[in-house]
Amino acid sequence: MKNISLILLSFVVVLMSVGKLSAQDVNNPRGIVQVYDVESESDLPENKYDQYYYEDDTIIVSFLFWSSKGKLMLRIENKLSVPIYINWTQSMFMVKGEKIPMTPYLDKLTDSQLKVYEQYKAIEPTLTDMEYEWKRQMNQEESGDKDQIISIEPNSTYTKGNYYLIGSQGIVMDTSASYKVFKDRGKRRGNKKAFVFTEEYSKQNSPVSFGVSIVYSTDAETKKNVSKIEESFYVTAVHEMEAQHFRGKKVGRTPEGFSVYKFPERSSKRFFVEIDRRNSVSFNKRM
Secondary structure, eight states: OHHHHHHHHHHHHHHHHHHHHHHOOOSOTTSEEEEEEEEETTOOOBOTTSOEEEEOSSEEEEEEOOSBTOBOEEEEEEOSSSOEEEETTTSEEEETTEEEESSOOGGGSOHHHHHHHHHHBOSSOOHHHHHHHHHHHHHHHHHOOOOOEEEEOTTOEEEEOOBBSSOTTOOOOOTTOEEEEEEOTTOSSSOOEEEEEEEEOOTTTOSOEEEEEEEEESSTTSSSSEEEEEEEEEEEEEEEEEHHHHHOOEEEEOTTSOEEEOOTTOOTTEEEEEEOGGGSHHHHHTO
16 A cells, blocks of 8 residues: 555656646746757658658557657557557667667666666656556556556557657757847847857768657557557757747746746757757857
8 A cells, every 4th residue: 555655646746747847848048949850761741730650550650759858759549440559668769779668677678778768768758658657556466467568449549758869968069050140039029139050960960860669469468460660760950049039928827827938949840958058159159
């Protein structure tokens, strides 16, 4: 009973943290933000929400990256009239030359895998993944089954996101980066100028690349009728700007009292990082 109470307490704390983080996307309104553009290596199509997606006769997988430090967010829709099963121990997040299970057993990771896992693991899981983890913890002693296999019911969706795409420091851009001058979107009055610096990359010299594989089946043990998709992505450009320009004008407040901003840079094919001002182009160019 004590263990269950501790699990419940942890669950509630994480729920509160997720709610708070989603309401305040910028920690330092006077800081610097980098926005990263992401491209699919296989030229995946885009849906009406401007998201990359994969589709076959069984599933639709939408890829969403927008968050602080980016997050590999997978929204999986079951198209069938029967359940499908995702094996997260066989599905992989691929980064820095390592393949890490989407839901790993830490004691089975190699030293190099564990190092990458600790660097990229997200501190706030998605709500659907938290719900599954809660059920798994509650039922684990009874079932004795430790396989991280989840079911998605017919015509239902499941969202998972437990890995960041970049470290908390971002990258240090070259002071020769090109720039454009805009009217600062974060100011209600006045004509303050905003400098947006940009560096573009090819697949070969991109500073950030990552991939994902998903193993799924109509068999509950995922041993028969197994399918696998594998997709890779890379950053094509980084845009650096003042945080006030990044988040735009304030448009209201949440019921909890947090300010709500426009965030005109927001896109499922992008993510952002707040960086130390001393690492910014404007600081090093003394603009």
